[in-house]
Amino acid sequence: MKIIGIADTTFARYDMGSAEIDELEHTVTGFRIIIYTVPGVKDLPVACKKLIEEQKCDLVMALGMPGPKDKDKLCAHEASTGLIRVQLMTNTHIIEVFVHEDEADDDKTLAFLADKRAREHAINVYDLLFHPESLTRRAGTGLRQGFEDAGPVKQK
Amino acid sequence: MKIIGIADTTFARYDMGSAEIDELEHTVTGFRIIIYTVPGVKDLPVACKKLIEEQKCDLVMALGMPGPKDKDKLCAHEASTGLIRVQLMTNTHIIEVFVHEDEADDDKTLAFLADKRAREHAINVYDLLFHPESLTRRAGTGLRQGFEDAGPVKQK
Amino acid sequence: MKIIGIADTTFARYDMGSAEIDELEHTVTGFRIIIYTVPGVKDLPVACKKLIEEQKCDLVMALGMPGPKDKDKLCAHEASTGLIRVQLMTNTHIIEVFVHEDEADDDKTLAFLADKRAREHAINVYDLLFHPESLTRRAGTGLRQGFEDAGPVKQK
Amino acid sequence: MKIIGIADTTFARYDMGSAEIDELEHTVTGFRIIIYTVPGVKDLPVACKKLIEEQKCDLVMALGMPGPKDKDKLCAHEASTGLIRVQLMTNTHIIEVFVHEDEADDDKTLAFLADKRAREHAINVYDLLFHPESLTRRAGTGLRQGFEDAGPVKQK
Amino acid sequence: MKIIGIADTTFARYDMGSAEIDELEHTVTGFRIIIYTVPGVKDLPVACKKLIEEQKCDLVMALGMPGPKDKDKLCAHEASTGLIRVQLMTNTHIIEVFVHEDEADDDKTLAFLADKRAREHAINVYDLLFHPESLTRRAGTGLRQGFEDAGPVKQK
Numbered sequence: 001m002k003i004i005g006i007a008d009t010t011f012a013r014y015d016m017g018s019a020e021i022d023e024l025e026h027t028v029t030g031f032r033i034i035i036y037t038v039p040g041v042k043d044l045p046v047a048c049k050k051l052i053e054e055q056k057c058d059l060v061m062a063l064g065m066p067g068p069k070d071k072d073k074l075c076a077h078e079a080s081t082g083l084i085r086v087q088l089m090t091n092t093h094i095i096e097v098f099v100h101e102d103e104a105d106d107d108k109t110l111a112f113l114a115d116k117r118a119r120e121h122a123i124n125v126y127d128l129l130f131h132p133e134s135l136t137r138r139a140g141t142g143l144r145q146g147f148e149d150a151g152p153v154k155q156k
Numbered sequence: 157m158k159i160i161g162i163a164d165t166t167f168a169r170y171d172m173g174s175a176e177i178d179e180l181e182h183t184v185t186g187f188r189i190i191i192y193t194v195p196g197v198k199d200l201p202v203a204c205k206k207l208i209e210e211q212k213c214d215l216v217m218a219l220g221m222p223g224p225k226d227k228d229k230l231c232a233h234e235a236s237t238g239l240i241r242v243q244l245m246t247n248t249h250i251i252e253v254f255v256h257e258d259e260a261d262d263d264k265t266l267a268f269l270a271d272k273r274a275r276e277h278a279i280n281v282y283d284l285l286f287h288p289e290s291l292t293r294r295a296g297t298g299l300r301q302g303f304e305d306a307g308p309v310k311q312k
Numbered sequence: 313m314k315i316i317g318i319a320d321t322t323f324a325r326y327d328m329g330s331a332e333i334d335e336l337e338h339t340v341t342g343f344r345i346i347i348y349t350v351p352g353v354k355d356l357p358v359a360c361k362k363l364i365e366e367q368k369c370d371l372v373m374a375l376g377m378p379g380p381k382d383k384d385k386l387c388a389h390e391a392s393t394g395l396i397r398v399q400l401m402t403n404t405h406i407i408e409v410f411v412h413e414d415e416a417d418d419d420k421t422l423a424f425l426a427d428k429r430a431r432e433h434a435i436n437v438y439d440l441l442f443h444p445e446s447l448t449r450r451a452g453t454g455l456r457q458g459f460e461d462a463g464p465v466k467q468k
Numbered sequence: 469m470k471i472i473g474i475a476d477t478t479f480a481r482y483d484m485g486s487a488e489i490d491e492l493e494h495t496v497t498g499f500r501i502i503i504y505t506v507p508g509v510k511d512l513p514v515a516c517k518k519l520i521e522e523q524k525c526d527l528v529m530a531l532g533m534p535g536p537k538d539k540d541k542l543c544a545h546e547a548s549t550g551l552i553r554v555q556l557m558t559n560t561h562i563i564e565v566f567v568h569e570d571e572a573d574d575d576k577t578l579a580f581l582a583d584k585r586a587r588e589h590a591i592n593v594y595d596l597l598f599h600p601e602s603l604t605r606r607a608g609t610g611l612r613q614g615f616e617d618a619g620p621v622k623q624k
Numbered sequence: 625m626k627i628i629g630i631a632d633t634t635f636a637r638y639d640m641g642s643a644e645i646d647e648l649e650h651t652v653t654g655f656r657i658i659i660y661t662v663p664g665v666k667d668l669p670v671a672c673k674k675l676i677e678e679q680k681c682d683l684v685m686a687l688g689m690p691g692p693k694d695k696d697k698l699c700a701h702e703a704s705t706g707l708i709r710v711q712l713m714t715n716t717h718i719i720e721v722f723v724h725e726d727e728a729d730d731d732k733t734l735a736f737l738a739d740k741r742a743r744e745h746a747i748n749v750y751d752l753l754f755h756p757e758s759l760t761r762r763a764g765t766g767l768r769q770g771f772e773d774a775g776p777v778k779q780k
Contacts, residue, residue: 008295010280013309015296037291039280039299042236042252046243053247065296071256074233077386080354082240084394087358088401089244091365096354100383107309115311124322124351135349139320140327140377143351153325153419155427164607166592169621171608193603195592195611198548198564202555209559221608227568230545238552245556263621271623389698392666396706399670400713403677408666412695436634436663447661451632452639452689455663465637465731467739476763478748481777483764505759507748507767510704510720514711521715533764539724542701550708557712575777583779 002031002129005051005060011040012065013107014114016097020061023122031129041066041098042075045082052090059129060094061121065114068102076100093128097121099146117146158187158285161207161216167196168221169263170270172253176217179278187285197222197254198231201238208246215285216250219274224258232256249284253277255302273302314343314441317363317372323352324377325419326426328409332373335434343441353378353410354387357394364402371441372406375430380414388412405440409433411458429458470499470597473519473528479508480533481575482582484565488529491590499597509534509566510543513550520558527597528562531586536570544568561596565589567614585614626655626753629675629684635664636689637731638738640721644685647743652750665690665722666699669706676714683753684718687742692726700724717752721745723770741770 004024008017021033034055036047041064051057062083066076076098083094097118104110124145127134142150160180164173177189190211192203197220207213218239222232232254239250253274260266280301283290298306316336320329333345346367348359353376363369374395378388388410395406409430416422436457439446454462472492476485489501502523504515509532519525530551534544544566551562565586572578592613595602610618628648632641645657658679660671665688675681686707690700700722707718721742728734748769751758766774 010291010294010297010299012296013298013306015308017295035292035295037288037295038249038284039251039277039291039301042240043249045240046247046249049244050247073386074229075236077390078233078236078240080387080390081237081393082244084354084357084390085241085244085397088361088394088397091358091362093350093355093358095351108311111309111311114309121351128350132349135322135351136347138322139329139347139349140324141322142325143322145351150325152327153423153426155420155423166603166606166609166611168608169610169618171620173607191604191607193600193607194561194596195563195589195603195613198552199561201552202559202561205556206559230541231548234545234548234552237549238556241553241556264623267621267623270621385698389702392699392702393705396666396669396702397709400673400706400709403670403674405662405667405670407663433663440662444661447634447663448659450634451641451659451661452636453634454637455634457663462637464639465735465738467732467735478759478762478765478767480764481766481774483776485763503760503763505756505763506717506752507719507745507759507769510708511717513708514715514717517712518715542697543704546701546704546708549705550712553709553712576779579777579779582777 002058003056004031004033004125005036005048005055005057006033006063007036007038007044007047007051007060008063009038009040009044012063014065014111016063016114016118019115019118020063020122023119024125027122028126041079044079045086048083048094049086049090052092059092059125061125062094062096063118064098066098066100095121095125113146120145158214159212160187160189160281161192161204161211161213162189162219163192163194163200163203163207163216164219165194165196165200168219170221170267172219172270172274175271175274176219176278179275180281183278184282196231197235200235201242204239204250205242205246208248215248215281217277217281218250218252220254221270222254222256251277251281269302276301314370315368316343316345316437317348317360317367317369318345318375319348319350319356319359319363319372320375321350321352321356324375326377326423328375328426328430331427331430332375332434335431336437339434340438353391356391357398360395360406361398361402364404371404371437373433373437374406374408376410377426378410378412407433407437425458432457470526471524472499472501472593473504473516473523473525474501474531475504475506475512475515475519475528476531477506477508477512480531482533482579484531484582484586487583487586488531488590491587492593495590496594509547512547513554516551516562517554517558520560527560527593529589529593530562530564532566533582534566534568563589563593581614588613626682627680628655628657628749629660629672629679629681630657630687631660631662631668631671631675631684632687633662633664633668636687638689638735640687640738640742643739643742644687644746647746648749651746665703668703669710672707672718673710673714676716683716683749685745685749686718686720688722689738690722690724719745719749737770744769
């Protein structure tokens with residue numbers, strides 16, 4: 001039985017955690033989920049570390065929605081740097097699922113994108129935990145989450 | 157009995173610490189507060205670490221008011237990076253309450269914003285320490301501190 | 313028998329890992345390869361750390377293709393910072409082979425560049441593992457991978 | 469008897485260390501000073517760490533004068549990040565006293581500013597070591613070092 | 625007998641290592657040198673750490689020549705951050721001698737600058753290892769390496 005942690009925020013404007021859980025439950029079996037909600041993205045690194053060390057999670061998803069201002073972009077950068085540090089302190093994957101508010105032109109598209117990106121990352125979680133060789137088969141194929149895949153490039 | 161640390165600065169132009177304490181005392185019981193004042197935001201990370209490790213704080217609030225210049229923004233970035241590092245070294249939350257001087261157009265608004273943001277974060281402190289499930293109920297709802305909430309977005 | 317790790321991504325649009333392996337197998341003997349594929353460049357640091365610590369790799373190649381947006385550039389920066397941190401935590405070299413999507417004007421050139429850079433780094437891997445004195449003979453000679461060598465400069 | 473470390477550079481264009489020592493000797497008793505001079509600001513973090521760990525300093529002042537170019541600003545950022553890291557590794561305060569060359573319009577003003585900032589930080593050093601409650605009394609009052617204090621803001 | 629490590633790159637367009645060694649041999653006695661060459665500046669941090677920990681170097685010089693593009697500047701920043709981290713992990717000085725390609729207008733000047741900066745840092749290495757008090761005598765005097773000294777500023 002694998003334990004998947006989900007760390008999310010009250011700052012985000014879409015409940016990506018519920019989308020993620022819904023998708024995982026329809027895709028995977030043999031796991032249980034622990035949720036940890038914090039105010040904003042800068043609170044995510046320590047939440048993820050506690051999920052891994054105190055709750056024994058095998059993998060954590062860090063869900064956040066950074067705002068559109070320069071200040072917000074810097075917050076996201078600080079959070080991402082922290083999330084990588086946690087992974088190196090624990091030898092455990094944290095899948096960062098950030099949707100920047102300015103990636104979408106209107107609220108409806110933002111909700112759609114957040115939902116889709118959260119759901120598409122469920123496959124990565126599943127593969128990292130149970131079928132890592134499946135990821136290797138798709139190496140270098142230009143996959144994207146939320147937007148259309150970019151696809152591979154060829155020399156001729 | 158929980159111990160809440162408050163680290164603040166002489167550089168800040170508003171006494172957010174007193175606002176924070178006033179709000180906490182009107183909202184929460186079962187805790188005591190330890191204050192640690194330093195010159196500027198770059199001195200906050202080690203102050204928070206000492207509050208956690210030497211004063212056994214269960215959670216710390218880091219209050220600061222970065223100036224408007226590029227140099228000040230970089231100081232804030234360095235401080236924030238340090239605050240995240242402290243959290244990862246101690247598995248303890250630090251709630252960063254920074255109000256940038258240029259978030260407000262005049263001194264009066266700046267004071268109002270600093271006071272309000274400090275007070276609204278008291279709820280996050282309370283929930284993280286005593287009622288974490290309450291944060292999860294508000295996940296993805298677009299909450300803000302100091303300014304009006306952004307609110308959630310919907311797909312339809 | 314040396315063990316070479318290759319960490320790559322499904323985000324990349326060219327399978328640099330296969331090019332790398334093909335080149336290594338034509339150049340070097342006395343090694344075996346372990347592949348670890350992750351979604352994107354920010355997942356590479358922990359993958360490399362696991363290859364070194366759990367799979368006992370003597371050297372790891374981190375292959376990635378950051379996108380052209382500001383957000384993508386920042387991801388690459390965060391990944392690179394993490395890759396250096398892993399090296400310092402393990403005293404093991406990680407050769408970062410990143411090809412930025414905007415280094416090439418069209419898809420075909422991008423594929424060509426990714427293939428060539430991956431292959432040319434195979435020599436560095438070989439030398440670091442088996443013939444470090446060969447690198448010292450080429451110190452300060454302006455070598456490049458993927459593009460033409462810049463060559464040395466002289467005082468007269 | 470407290471030990472105060474002073475780390476300074478040959479790159480700086482004003483001997484802030486002597487100003488600092490002069491001011492400390494006129495203000496404080498019950499301490500002794502150890503000086504450690506390095507080439508530039510990027511050499512300060514390890515100098516400070518050695519002052520704390522090898523020379524048993526209770527607090528260190530890091531004195532530097534970053535140049536006006538983008539490259540110099542980045543050096544200052546790297547140094548500051550390192551100084552915060554040292555503090556977190558040692559639970560010891562380092563008071564960073566940096567004067568950027570472009571903070572002053574001419575050489576004479578630069579010398580004046582460097583001298584004044586170094587001297588005004590002596591008070592912070594004194595208070596952190598001997599009278600921390602004095603800093604708390606001045607929390608949120610908009611103090612500055614070198615330039616005129618900004619002063620507090622009020623809601624009405 | 626002190627051991628001085630020299631870490632350099634095949635990316636650099638001038639053999640600063642040989643200049644450094646030539647200068648050290650004409651200036652200092654009582655030391656021996658170990659060279660470690662890597663592909664680029666981002667490989668320098670781990671090379672320096674290995675020189676210190678595995679080869680017992682008392683001080684290391686990190687020689688690099690970052691390219692002129694934004695991407696190159698970022699590489700230099702990541703390398704510098706790593707070099708500071710190594711120093712803090714080992715309590716050992718690393719003298720970073722980076723010459724940015726765009727510091728010189730033509731190849732000949734670039735070679736001249738790289739040679740001169742490498743040689744002038746030999747004095748810093750000598751003083752840090754054998755005569756630290758000599759650096760303190762020159763504190764705050766505006767020394768530069770490669771370009772003309774800026775000199776001290778005075779209040780009157």
